[in-house]
Amino acid sequence: MAGIRVEDIAKSILSGETDDKILSQLAQSRRQQKVFKLEIRFNPHEMQRAFLESPSRFRIVCAGRRGGKTMGCVADEVRFAWEHPKSRCFWVAPVYQQTMRAFRMMVDFLPPKVITRIERTDRRLWLVNEAMIEFRSATDYENLRGEGIDFLVIDEAAYVAREAWEASLRPALADRMGRAVIISTPRGRGWFYELWQRGAARNDLFMASFRFPTSANPYIPREEIEQARETLPADVFQQEFEACFLEESAGVFRGIDKCIKGEIEYPSPDGNYVIGLDLARTTDYTVAVVMETGRKHVVYMDRFTKCDWQTQIERVAALSRRYNNALILMDSTGVGDPILSEIDARGLEVEGYTFTNQSKRALIEGLVLAIEKGGITYPHMEALISELRVYEYEISTTSNAVHYSAPSGFNDDCVIALALATYQSDNTWVRERVKR
Ligand SMILES: Nc1ncnc2c1ncn2[C@@H]1O[C@H](COP(=O)(O)OP(=O)(O)O)[C@@H](O)[C@H]1O
Numbered sequence: 001m002a003g004i005r006v007e008d009i010a011k012s013i014l015s016g017e018t019d020d021k022i023l024s025q026l027a028q029s030r031r032q033q034k035v036f037k038l039e040i041r042f043n044p045h046e047m048q049r050a051f052l053e054s055p056s057r058f059r060i061v062c063a064g065r066r067g068g069k070t071m072g073c074v075a076d077e078v079r080f081a082w083e084h085p086k087s088r089c090f091w092v093a094p095v096y097q098q099t100m101r102a103f104r105m106m107v108d109f110l111p112p113k114v115i116t117r118i119e120r121t122d123r124r125l126w127l128v129n130e131a132m133i134e135f136r137s138a139t140d141y142e143n144l145r146g147e148g149i150d151f152l153v154i155d156e157a158a159y160v161a162r163e164a165w166e167a168s169l170r171p172a173l174a175d176r177m178g179r180a181v182i183i184s185t186p187r188g189r190g191w192f193y194e195l196w197q198r199g200a201a202r203n204d205l206f207m208a209s210f211r212f213p214t215s216a217n218p219y220i221p222r223e224e225i226e227q228a229r230e231t232l233p234a235d236v237f238q239q240e241f242e243a244c245f246l247e248e249s250a251g252v253f254r255g256i257d258k259c260i261k262g263e264i265e266y267p268s269p270d271g272n273y274v275i276g277l278d279l280a281r282t283t284d285y286t287v288a289v290v291m292e293t294g295r296k297h298v299v300y301m302d303r304f305t306k307c308d309w310q311t312q313i314e315r316v317a318a319l320s321r322r323y324n325n326a327l328i329l330m331d332s333t334g335v336g337d338p339i340l341s342e343i344d345a346r347g348l349e350v351e352g353y354t355f356t357n358q359s360k361r362a363l364i365e366g367l368v369l370a371i372e373k374g375g376i377t378y379p380h381m382e383a384l385i386s387e388l389r390v391y392e393y394e395i396s397t398t399s400n401a402v403h404y405s406a407p408s409g410f411n412d413d414c415v416i417a418l419a420l421a422t423y424q425s426d427n428t429w430v431r432e433r434v435k436r
């Protein structure tokens with residue numbers, strides 16, 4: 001095969017030239033295709049095989065964390081693109097970081113000579129057969145509208161907005177009768193659950209559903225799963241590892257909706273307020289949550305990004321003044337005393353909370369309890385509520401430790417600011433009672 005570039009063969013096939021040389025090249029390229037196929041080293045486990053071999057146009061796969069959903073679909077999309085010259089394939093995930101993981105996996109999967117072009121900024125891959133694979137995050141789902149899609153994967157679909165599917169992606173599959181694999185760990189009973197139900201009921205060429213636990217993946221050590229079973233609350237384990245659709249999504253916080261009450265409130269002259277503050281470091285947001293300490297109601301939340309320290313401090317100081325010189329409790333990990341003293345210098349009361357694994361855990365567990373018991377309330381603040389919903393347990397694979405954090409690509413600034421405000425409200429409350 002020496003001296004023949006696969007790209008040239010592809011071009012000549014497309015230009016419709018049919019002389020003998022081209023035909024022999026074509027035969028050769030066919031042989032090469034076979035070679036390429038063999039080079040994609042992927043041996044699906046039994047449950048992956050079940051959905052990969054299904055001929056259904058829409059396949060809905062609900063599986064435990066690390067069950068092999070992403071890898072299975074990466075292999076599937078590669079296969080489809082390879083077998084369908086000029087096809088337009090999409091990979092959609094809730095956030096940018098997740099699309100990048102699939103992107104890298106795919107580049108690893110494909111023999112280099114199959115890829116003719118990689119557009120890293122637009123996250124597009126072009127194959128020698130002119131098939132294109134494009135990676136998009138669903139954060140801005142208006143951007144997903146567009147021309148026909150032949151093959152679509154939606155990864156972690158339960159974290160993707162219903163509108164992204166219904167208004168953008170589903171219609172884009174219509175004109176070319178595109179196929180879709182929609183995969184996720186379960187999370188409550190949203191559109192992913194509805195679709196999964198429909199697929200399970202139909203189980204035909206149009207749509208079929210699949211479900212398997214993490215333990216179906218033989219590449220995950222048993223001990224890791226057992227450890228998770230022991231350390232996690234039962235419902236979280238059921239949802240995340242056993243792939244059960246629970247009635248209310250299991251997460252760190254339970255009872256989030258019950259705490260949504262009341263409105264944003266202007267400062268009242270005799271109100272006692274505290275502020276929980278999480279300053280932006282590099283890429284995230286600065287969030288200040290103002291809480292009235294008597295009813296423990298969140299009366300206001302300020303959330304902004306892309307400011308220098310000085311501007312951030314000014315803005316928070318102004319907020320504190322507005323709310324009767326509200327005492328500020330801030331996450332002082334890593335930023336240290338200078339920032340504290342700057343706020344202090346403006347005549348405001350400020351205290352720092354340093355995060356260690358343990359102190360963070362205590363802080364979050366305080367908030368878990370407050371929300372579960374309905375001990376705090378907040379108005380319908382979209383950013384805050386969605387952060388609370390996706391907040392996660394993370395089980396270390398090297399130690400038994402359980403950490404709390406936002407899933408990769410999501411923010412937790414609102415959660416931290418709310419936890420700090422709740423903690424400070426408790427303290428202020430105690431102090432006042434002691435005073436009396
Ligand atoms: N068929 C397979 N062969 C080898 N490793 C696999 C296979 N399926 C999954 N894995 C490995 O299992 C882990 C979890 O797979 P992944 O696809 O990321 O799971 P999920 O998307 O369900 O969370 C990854 O490290 C992946 O490499």
Ligand SMILES: [Mg+2]
Nearest residue numbers: 069070071155
């Ligand atoms: Mg995955």
